[in-house]
Amino acid sequence: MNVHQKQNIFGVQTNNRIANGDAEPENESSLLKSTRWSYEGIMRCGVQAYLRPCLFQGCGSMSDAVFPMSSVCEAAGEMVFVVDGDHQSRNAAIDLVESFGYPVTGCANAAEFQAKVQLCKSGCVLIDPFLPGIDGLAVLEWMNITGVTLPVIFVSEIQDTSTVVRCMKEGAIDFLQKPFSKILFQRAVNTAIGLSRKRNCLNESRNLVNSLLETLTPTERQVAELISHGYSTKNIASDLGRSENTIKIHRSRVFTKLKVNSAASISNIFNHCNKSL
Known part of the structure; x- marks a missing residue:
């Protein structure tokens, strides 16, 4: 066929x-x-x-x-976090996000958000940069330090150039000024969710590849790494002090365990583990 x-x-x-x-x-x-x-x-x-x-x-x-x-593409436990100290503003944003079909939860302050977000692998964060206590920028800095990779959108009634620049430099993907249109808000949330799902997809894929690599014995791992660098069976045998027939056996096991059918595949498997998004 x-x-x-x-x-x-x-x-x-x-x-x-x-x-x-x-x-x-x-x-x-x-x-x-x-x-x-x-x-x-x-x-x-x-x-x-x-x-x-x-x-x-x-x-x-x-x-x-x-x-x-x-x-x-939706990840398990996906969540949109609305972090806003103003009760009415927070609830209005929650209602909008719910109308888009995403799971959403509200947080009145940074501490509440930090307690909830740790186990979340996918979603996004809508946050007021001028939160009482720990402000939104400090929260984003905390996320960067602790490895929380959810995309962040700042939402505020106040918009001065220096604040926007600082937010974007820290890694926010957007800054929305209240009041905003539903279309603009939905577009920003969709963009954030899409980016988060792609990041999660890459992480899950990397975990799978790493689990396959962990099935290799130490010798098979050596052989796989040399294959990934373009070494021939003869070169690998010479480097490891083994016979070519022995290396052929290890090579066959590597291909089977990694479920691939070419040396180029093995090279890209090693490269894949170092990719980020």
């Missing part, structure tokens, strides 16, 4: 199908049990990752334009 193929970042031909069959994978478990096939490097949203939900779960007929806003 002929299928349209495209080249992924591993330098091998793939079309979201297992290399030795025509049937599309039904779930992640079946993919993980398959051996020596090539991961689709570019996900539907454009992120370079592997074995993500958009490759299965019946997404084949969906347009790429719906990703990462499709529900299939």
Whole structure:
């Protein structure tokens, strides 16, 4: 059966199908049990990752334009945080976010937000830079230090140039001045959620790749690293003081455990672990 193929970042031909069959994978478990096939490097949203939900779960007929806003991309525990000391303003923002279909929770101050956000892997933060006590900028600095990577949108009635510049320099993705239109607000929230889902997708993919690498023995890891640097079997044997036949056995095990079918795939697996978004 002929299928349209495209080249992924591993330098091998793939079309979201297992290399030795025509049937599309039904779930992640079946993919993980398959051996020596090539991961689709570019996900539907454009992120370079592997074995993500958009490759299965019946997404084949969906347009790429719906990703990462499709529900299939929603991360477990996704949450939008509205951090505002003004009760009415906070509730109004919560109602708007709920109308967009996202899970949302309100926080009256920084301490309340810090207690809730720690376990959240995806979502975004809508925060007033002029919070009482610990202000919004201090909260963003805390997020950067502690590794909370949710995108931040500052929302305030007060907008002076120096404050906006400081917020953006600290890593905020937007600054909205009240009052704002629903369309502008929704666009900002959608952008933040999309970015967060892409980051989470990359992290989950990296975790999977690391779990595959951890299945290698120390010798297999050495062989894999040398393969990733372009070493031939003969060169690896010489460097490690082993026979070529022994290295061929290790090489075969590496390809099987990492579920790939080319040296370029192994190189890109190591590179993938160092990518960020």
